[in-house]
Amino acid sequence: MLSSTGYTRMMAKVMVSLPDDLLGSLDAEAARRSTTRSGLLRDYVHEGLRHRGHERARRIQQLMGEAGHHGGNGVDALQRHRPMV
Numbered sequence: 001m002l003s004s005t006g007y008t009r010m011m012a013k014v015m016v017s018l019p020d021d022l023l024g025s026l027d028a029e030a031a032r033r034s035t036t037r038s039g040l041l042r043d044y045v046h047e048g049l050r051h052r053g054h055e056r057a058r059r060i061q062q063l064m065g066e067a068g069h070h071g072g073n074g075v076d077a078l079q080r081h082r083p084m085v
Contacts, residue, residue, distance in 0.1 A: 063078055
């Protein structure tokens, strides 16, 4: 069910802070695509998260390709390439 603002009850509203120039670019791109600021941000977030998932899967496949027979040194390869936190 849509509310008077056009949002469904299942949609969260969030507040983000952006520099003025970035907001201007966002608004210009939204206008160019005939969409809203929110719609464009949703598309960008979805695309970024999907890309990150694909990149992680690609990296895991690469690391497992470095593993020896039956996974032999797979743990060593994963640890060697693990980002330091």
